[in-house]
Amino acid sequence: MSGSYLAKRLLLTLPTLFGVIVIIFVLLRVVPGDPIAMMVPPEAGPEDVARLRAVYGLDKSMVQQFAIFLGALARGDFGTSISLKQDVFGLVVGRLPATLELALVSIVFSLAAGLALALIATHLRGRWPEWLIDGFNSVALALPEFLWALLLVLALGVLVPLLPISGRFDPAVELPLATQFYLIESLVRGDFSLAAHLLPYLIMPALALSLPLIAVITRVLKSSLQDALAQDYVLFARINGFSAARILVRYALPNALIPAITVAGVHFIFLVGGTVLVELIFSYPGIGNMLYGAAVYRDLPLIQGVTIAFAVLFVLLNLLIDLLYLVINPRVRHS
C-alpha cells in the first residue's frame, strides 16, 4: 500500500502548493505599492516607467500575468532580482544549503536534548531535576526564537564572549569545499578540524531555533513515557527484575516515541520558519537573511522566489514527516 499512499499524498500537496502560489501572486500584485516607482531615479520620465513596466510584464492584465507567472515557474524561471540583478532561482538555490544546514543542526539539537531531558525528568520524577526541567520548559516555550537569538547573542557572544555572533565561518579561513553544505561536507570528507571551525558559528543560531522545540519534545515525550510506564508490559518487566533504567529505555521509550515524533514533526515546520529571523540576527547567509534584503528593497521577484522556496520546503517537510510516521508506527504501516 506504500506506493499508492505515497502517490496520493504527493497529489494532495499540489492544491496546497497552488494555493500558496496564488496567495503570493495576489499579495505581491494587488496590494498597493509600485516597485517600478522605487527602482527609477527621480529624473525618469513616464515613458521610462512604461518601458520598465513592460520589461517586468507589469503592463498586462492580472490573469495574463498569472498565466505567464505559472508558466515561468514550471520552467524553473523565477525571474531576475531587481536589487541584485541576478537570476532569482540561482540566488535562492545558492543560499538554500546554508538554511537547510542550520535547520538540520537545530533539529538534531532539539531531538537529542528533548530525548535526554525527557528521560532524565522521567527517571528522576518527583525530585528536583524534574522541577528544574519543567521550569526550563515553560520559559523556553514562552519566548520566541527572535528573543532567544538576541538573548544568546548578549549572553554568549558579548557578556561572556564564547561564540562568534555573525556569519557562517571566519573569512580568513579557506574553505576547500565543493558544495554550500559546509559543515556536512567537511564531516563527510573527514576534515574534522574544519568542522570544528564551522560548528561554533552554528551553535547559537541553532540553539535559538531549537529551544522552543526542545521544550515541546520534552513535554510530550515525558507525558507519553509516563503513560507507557503505567502499562502492563512494564509491570511484567518490573516483575522480571529488570532495572528501572532498562525498563525506561528498552520498554517504555519505543512506545512513547510515536506521539513525540508526531508532535515534533509539526514543530519542525515552525522551526524552519524561524530561520528567517534567526539568520537576520546572526547575519547568517541563508535564504531568510536574503528575504530581509529583498523586503527592504521591495525586490518583488526575489521576495517571490524566497517565499515559494519556503512554501516548497514546508510542503516537502510535511510529506517527509508523514512518511516517517508511516515507518515508525506499525499500526499505520500494516493497515
Add this chain to the structure above:
Amino acid sequence: MRVWGWRANPRLVFGAFVALLLLVCTLFAPLLAPHDPMDQDLLNQLRPPVVMTGNDPAFALGTDELGRDLFSRLIYGAQPAVLVMVVGATLSGIVGVGLGLLAGYFGGWIDTGVSRVVEIFMSFPPMLIAIVLAAVIGPGLDTVIIAVVVIGWTRVCRVIRGEVLAMRELDFVTSARAAGVSHLRIIFHELVPNLAPLLAVLFGLEMGRAVVTEAVLAFIGFSSSDIATWGAMIAGGRSYLYQAWWITALPVAVIALSVLGLNALGDGLRQATDPLLRR
C-alpha cells in the same frame, strides 16, 4: 473560594501586574519619562546605566548612539506595543472566533472553505507573511497591525473551530436545538460563554505574539520611524553590542517580560474562569 489572590493564582497576579505596567506607561508616558524619547544629545552618547561607571545621573538607564535617553524610550516604546497588541489581538480574535464559530457550528462547505484557507495560510512561516506583507504595504503602524491580524486569526480560528466542533455534539447544544432555539441564540448564549476560558488564553497568547511581531517589524524598519519602538532600539543597539550592550539588552528584557506576563495573564484568567480548573 478565592481564585483571584496571589496564593491561589500567582500567574494572574503576575500577568495583571505586567499588563497594568504596560498600560500605565502607555497612558502616562509624557508624565513618567524624564526626557523626550526622540531628543538627541550628541555630547552624551552611549552612556551606561547608573549602576555602571561613566554614567550620567540624568540618564537613569543610559543613552543610545544618538544620546537619546533609554529609560524614556522604553516607556514611550510601550505605546506602539500596547496599541498593536490590543488592536491586533482584538481584530484577530474577532475574525478568528467569527470564522471558527461558523465553520465549527455549521460545518459543510463553510467548514471546508474556512479550513482550506487556514491550511494554506499555515503552510507559510507566520513571520515570513508579516515581513512580506510589510514590505509590500510599506512601513507604518497600520502595516504592523494588518500583519498581526493576517497571521493571528488563523491560529485562533483553528482552535475555536475544533472546540466548537466537539461542543456542538454535547447535550446542552443538542437539547437547545431540539427546543427550537435559533442558531444565533445557540451561538451567543450556549457556545460563546463556554468558550470564554479558552478565549482568555488565546487572547493572552495573541497579545504576546503581537508584541513580538511589532518588535520584529520595527527591528527590520517596517514600523513607524517617527516614534520610539523597542524593535528599533534593538536594531540601533546591535551595531554597538560590544561598546554598549545595554542598549540592546534593555528592550530585549522588556519585550521578554511583556510576553511572559501576557501569557501568564491568559493562563491565569483561564484558571480563574474555568470551573474545571477551580480546585
